[in-house]
Amino acid sequence: MSVSIYICRYNVDDQKCQWQLTEDKLFAQSLDPSYQIASIADLHDWVAATGETFNGILSVREGLCKWIEREFIDEFGEMDVEYGYVIISNCC
DSSP: OOEEOEEEEESOOSSOOEEEEESOHHHHHHHOTTOEEOOHHHHHHHHHHHSOOOOSOEEETTEEEEEEEEEEEOTTSOEEEEEEEEEEEEOO
């Protein structure tokens, strides 16, 4: 079972645009009647802006995705970490 993530934009004018991601469709609609399902890029922007991640299997514009964190040894023998949202099933 996946959870849909929505992007809503509000207080939009020439100088700014506030935005938020939410799992709550009714909340998204109350903030922005033209809300949309979020993209994977929106999820990465959210993590960069807030440090928060959505967990589990997520439904976004491109399909289904999930947050991953993976440790590995890089080409210099150093421990490195890869993290981010990855598509696990394309839409359409």
